[in-house]
Amino acid sequence: MTRPAAAHHPPERPFHLWLLAIGPGLWAAHFLACYLTAAIWCAKAAPGAAGGAWTAAALGPVRWAVAAYTAAALAGIGGVLWHGWRRLAPGAGEGPHEADTAVDRERFLAFATLLLSGLSAVATVYTALAAVFIGDCR
Amino acid sequence: MSERGPADNGPRPAPEHPGPLASEEVRRGQEERLRKAWAAPEGWRYWSAVNNTEVGVWYIAASMVFLVFAGVLALLMRAQLAVPGNDLLSAEQYNQLLTMHGSVMMFLFAVPIFEAFSILVLPQMLGARDLPFPRLSAYGFWCFVIGGAFVCGSLFFGAAPRGGWFMYPPLTTRYQPGVGADIWLLGLSFIEVAAIAAAVELIVGVLKCRPPGMRIHLIPLYAWYVLVVAGMILFAFPPLIAGDILFELERTLDWPFFDPARGGDPLLWQHLFWLFGHPEVYIIFLPAVALVAMIVPTFARRPIVGYGWIVLAAVGTGFLSFGLWVHHMYTTGLPGISLGFFSAASEAVAIPTGVQIFCFLATLLAGRVTKSVPMLFVLGGLATFVLGGLTGVMVALAPFDFQAHDSFFVVAHLHYVLIGGAVLPIVGGFYYFFPLKGGKLLSERLGRISFWLMLAGVHLTFFPMHWSGLLGMPRRVYTYEAGLGWDALNLASSAGAAVLGAGFLVFLVDLLRPNKRPAARNPWQAGTLEWLLEMPPESWGVRSVPEIDSRYPLWDQPELARQVDQGRWFLPDAEEGLRETLVTTPVDARPVQCLRVPGPSFLPFWAAVTTGGVFVFATFHWWLATAASGVLAFGVILAWLWTGTARPQEKEVKDVGLGVRLPTILGGAQSIGWWATMITMLGDFTAFVSLVFGYFFYWTVHEDFPPEGVDGPGVTWPALAAGLLVASWAATVAARSANRGGRRVLVHAALLAGALLAAGGGAALVAAPLVTGLDPMAHVYPAAVWVLVLWTALHVAVGVVMQLYCVARGLAGRLTPKLETDLVNTTLYWHFTALTVAITVATIAGFPLAA
Numbered sequence: 007m008t009r010p011a012a013a014h015h016p017p018e019r020p021f022h023l024w025l026l027a028i029g030p031g032l033w034a035a036h037f038l039a040c041y042l043t044a045a046i047w048c049a050k051a052a053p054g055a056a057g058g059a060w061t062a063a064a065l066g067p068v069r070w071a072v073a074a075y076t077a078a079a080l081a082g083i084g085g086v087l088w089h090g091w092r093r094l095a096p097g098a099g100e101g102p103h104e105a106d107t108a109v110d111r112e113r114f115l116a117f118a119t120l121l122l123s124g125l126s127a128v129a130t131v132y133t134a135l136a137a138v139f140i141g142d143c144r
Numbered sequence: 145m146s147e148r149g150p151a152d153n154g155p156r157p158a159p160e161h162p163g164p165l166a167s168e169e170v171r172r173g174q175e176e177r178l179r180k181a182w183a184a185p186e187g188w189r190y191w192s193a194v195n196n197t198e199v200g201v202w203y204i205a206a207s208m209v210f211l212v213f214a215g216v217l218a219l220l221m222r223a224q225l226a227v228p229g230n231d232l233l234s235a236e237q238y239n240q241l242l243t244m245h246g247s248v249m250m251f252l253f254a255v256p257i258f259e260a261f262s263i264l265v266l267p268q269m270l271g272a273r274d275l276p277f278p279r280l281s282a283y284g285f286w287c288f289v290i291g292g293a294f295v296c297g298s299l300f301f302g303a304a305p306r307g308g309w310f311m312y313p314p315l316t317t318r319y320q321p322g323v324g325a326d327i328w329l330l331g332l333s334f335i336e337v338a339a340i341a342a343a344v345e346l347i348v349g350v351l352k353c354r355p356p357g358m359r360i361h362l363i364p365l366y367a368w369y370v371l372v373v374a375g376m377i378l379f380a381f382p383p384l385i386a387g388d389i390l391f392e393l394e395r396t397l398d399w400p401f402f403d404p405a406r407g408g409d410p411l412l413w414q415h416l417f418w419l420f421g422h423p424e425v426y427i428i429f430l431p432a433v434a435l436v437a438m439i440v441p442t443f444a445r446r447p448i449v450g451y452g453w454i455v456l457a458a459v460g461t462g463f464l465s466f467g468l469w470v471h472h473m474y475t476t477g478l479p480g481i482s483l484g485f486f487s488a489a490s491e492a493v494a495i496p497t498g499v500q501i502f503c504f505l506a507t508l509l510a511g512r513v514t515k516s517v518p519m520l521f522v523l524g525g526l527a528t529f530v531l532g533g534l535t536g537v538m539v540a541l542a543p544f545d546f547q548a549h550d551s552f553f554v555v556a557h558l559h560y561v562l563i564g565g566a567v568l569p570i571v572g573g574f575y576y577f578f579p580l581k582g583g584k585l586l587s588e589r590l591g592r593i594s595f596w597l598m599l600a601g602v603h604l605t606f607f608p609m610h611w612s613g614l615l616g617m618p619r620r621v622y623t624y625e626a627g628l629g630w631d632a633l634n635l636a637s638s639a640g641a642a643v644l645g646a647g648f649l650v651f652l653v654d655l656l657r658p659n660k661r662p663a664a665r666n667p668w669q670a671g672t673l674e675w676l677l678e679m680p681p682e683s684w685g686v687r688s689v690p691e692i693d694s695r696y697p698l699w700d701q702p703e704l705a706r707q708v709d710q711g712r713w714f715l716p717d718a719e720e721g722l723r724e725t726l727v728t729t730p731v732d733a734r735p736v737q738c739l740r741v742p743g744p745s746f747l748p749f750w751a752a753v754t755t756g757g758v759f760v761f762a763t764f765h766w767w768l769a770t771a772a773s774g775v776l777a778f779g780v781i782l783a784w785l786w787t788g789t790a791r792p793q794e795k796e797v798k799d800v801g802l803g804v805r806l807p808t809i810l811g812g813a814q815s816i817g818w819w820a821t822m823i824t825m826l827g828d829f830t831a832f833v834s835l836v837f838g839y840f841f842y843w844t845v846h847e848d849f850p851p852e853g854v855d856g857p858g859v860t861w862p863a864l865a866a867g868l869l870v871a872s873w874a875a876t877v878a879a880r881s882a883n884r885g886g887r888r889v890l891v892h893a894a895l896l897a898g899a900l901l902a903a904g905g906g907a908a909l910v911a912a913p914l915v916t917g918l919d920p921m922a923h924v925y926p927a928a929v930w931v932l933v934l935w936t937a938l939h940v941a942v943g944v945v946m947q948l949y950c951v952a953r954g955l956a957g958r959l960t961p962k963l964e965t966d967l968v969n970t971t972l973y974w975h976f977t978a979l980t981v982a983i984t985v986a987t988i989a990g991f992p993l994a995a
Binding site for chain 1: 357359361362447451452453456459460462463464466467479481482485486487489491492495496692693694695730731844845
């Protein structure tokens with residue numbers, strides 16, 4: 007097993023573990039915001055909401071809100087994704103990053119961050135699609 | 145988070161070469177001392193053991209007993225449904241059986257078996273001698289056994305719960321008198337405590353108790369899954385606990401949380417239950433995948449393909465699983481757009497699920513697969529799971545679900561997922577990991593027989609259920625009419641159940657039969673650390689804790705086993721006769737502490753018995769006994785804390801071998817106690833947030849909330865409470881700084897002042913709804929205010945106890961600038977309490993103003 011000199015060890019920054027959670031965290035925030043906005047609008051603000059849940063009140067502003075949330079969430083996820091990509095780039099394609107070195111640890115975390123933000127972006131778009139196809143509170 | 149500053153100045157990497165070989169005599173002495181330190185107690189004291197090798201095995205055995213129990217219930221149900229118009233069971237009995245089957249399988253088998261496996265195997269995978277809080281594991285185990293026996297026992301008195309495993313009100317609040325529902329609520333709440341205890345233990349174990357060199361990208365995949373699943377438990381169980389509290393308050397005190405006549409709403413229970421219940425499915429499924437991720441590389445004879453992708457899948461599934469809960473509620477009349485959001489997330493979760501399966505397939509294709517029983521179960525499980533996953537994609541689509549809802553189609557789907565995704569891999573895991581305890585192998589032949597019986601049984605039982613469901617057969621019916629086209633399908637399902645049962649019987653015979661074949665060391669030629677274990681295993685686990693360079697150290701470091709056995713790595717000795725293990729940093733696994741882990745004690749057992757008493761007696765409304773048990777529990781837990789935690793050590797720094805000197809006590813945010821408190825409080829806070837969610841949920845379903853004519857708790861008393869409690873928090877923080885400065889008198893003054901302020905603040909908080917005459921039985925609004933107030937007041941009361949405890953520790957000389965754990969954890973607790981107070985006051989006093 008070859009080991010690089012200790013001088014090449016990037017320091018341990020536990021924050022990078024949290025980097026993994028930012029993408030999915032943004033998905034969760036986006037998801038919750040969409041759900042709560044729609045639920046509260048349909049229960050409270052939608053014209054005729056007082057008459058019960060089975061109203062055909064238009065979602066109107068909710069769809070714009072979802073669009074705004076989605077833009078914000080995708081921008082954030084894109085940022086994390088880019089961050090992961092940038093950290094990965096120097097070693098991309100060089101192998102499975104499984105040596106006991108700080109460099110490989112960094113690349114692994116960068117790669118996992120990249121994948122997780124990719125998944126989060128897809129899931130965010132899925133959520134937003136519901137507001138594309140559904141136009142009222144029924 | 146925990147490490148301060150750049151780690152270049154902090155903990156250093158461990159030496160990467162083993163030490164010299166000590167003489168035979170020295171080594172024998174070391175082994176003698178290690179054996180003595182880690183030996184399990186003998187005679188009746190055996191049950192005071194807390195080591196993972198004992199507690200883990202008891203835990204597994206108990207889970208298996210519950211599995212068999214729930215399996216027998218299932219066989220009885222299938223016997224009843226075999227023919228139309230059968231009268232083997234009455235409707236009442238059938239309802240009890242089906243409720244117990246679901247509840248026991250979910251709460252007493254599927255989740256505990258994960259905790260049990262992990263407690264037993266995780267330390268060995270991490271080259272640790274034990275998990276950081278062995279007594280907590282033991283406490284969790286005893287809670288689990290007591291709660292489980294209580295819930296299961298009710299069946300023999302005909303008093304079992306009968307409202308289905310998700311206990312929907314108003315069925316269970318208005319139409320089912322008797323203690324059944326209370327047994328479910330209180331018995332299982334008690335077990336939820338055990339689950340959260342295990343989650344704390346496992347998260348700290350994975351992050352802080354790895355061998356030197358095992359950086360975060362080298363940990364076994366099982367450990368990644370443990371981390372994700374334990375994190376999920378932490379955020380999934382608290383909403384259920386919050387729901388249980390509301391439910392029990394309604395049943396016992398008639399607070400109308402789910403009673404529409406007084407402003408309540410049964411849908412809130414569904415939200416809280418499924419906010420737990422859906423992640424729960426993944427809490428069951430992911431650990432089984434974790435077993436697969438360990439078994440597949442071993443038999444493919446190569447490292448896993450796509451380690452990073454599997455981590456993506458585990459973490460991604462963990463998150464997405466919290467966005468699925470409403471797909472159990474598609475038919476409750478929520479707006480279509482809400483269903484759309486949840487349908488989207490339910491489809492998205494198929495992506496990471498698929499990714500891990502493709503990684504396993506790729507590993508198998510790239511390797512040279514050897515035939516074995518564990519692999520059979522893994523492959524059979526994966527194939528079965530994929531079928532269940534496909535119907536899952538179907539029922540995730542709202543329009544399809546409207547048709548299939550509450551039919552046997554759903555029963556088929558969930559059993560395919562849970563048996564394929566969990567039960568079969570778990571049995572495979574038994575065949576694979578069995579040598580780790582006792583050094584014996586299970587039978588290859590019986591394993592094959594059992595596998596084929598189980599596989600045939602599963603498909604014969606559950607495949608026809610898709611049809612009977614689509615033909616309109618509803619779930620949870622105790623019988624049905626002939627001639628609806630369901631007869632042959634049901635008979636087939638019942639026959640299949642018998643075959644499945646026979647498969648299990650063979651497996652159980654194999655488990656229990658004597659004269660098993662002794663296993664050679666590392667019998668499967670696996671690459672991960674747990675197979676370092678000598679056969680038969682020694683009580684110490686690893687002879688010395690090695691430095692690790694790869695994901696499969698036994699494959700990549702061929703000399704490792706010999707060096708470890710020769711005691712040439714860390715902690716090769718127990719000079720002081722104490723149980724010790726290494727604590728390392730969470731990312732790079734640099735050693736930072738030599739942790740002394742506690743040994744055998746009956747305190748966890750008594751703590752579980754007395755806390756269990758509180759729940760059991762409360763079920764029958766024996767309030768005096770409940771109170772007495774509560775007082776005893778309080779005493780036992782204090783005794784446990786006083787004698788067992790934050791103990792002074794006879795030496796501050798210890799040489800752990802290879803010239804590495806580590807402290808025996810760590811303060812502040814580096815100590816494992818801080819981590820455990822932090823994790824516990826996150827779970828606790830999640831339960832609180834669920835209660836706040838309830839408050840605002842009622843606001844959304846009501847036109848005016850607070851209702852017309854009802855005055856809220858006002859502003860004066862809540863504001864006073866907030867002021868006093870924030871002052872108490874500040875006093876606690878000040879005490880911590882004073883302690884670091886070594887000013888003892890100031891520490892005590894600040895803590896006592898903090899306790900007084902907190903007592904006053906807590907009283908003012910309770911006074912708020914009291915003096916304004918809010919009647920919790922009249923309407924859901926006052927009830928919602930009261931529940932937030934009581935939750936917060938209870939936390940303040942615990943906070944006062946902690947402050948006074950720190951004063952007592954200081955007086956006893958057990959709270960010093962170096963030994964500050966108690967005060968640091970109290971302060972951390974108060975951070976969360978202050979936040980809870982702020983949110984409660986803003987909600988009960990501020991929101992009515994805004995609304």
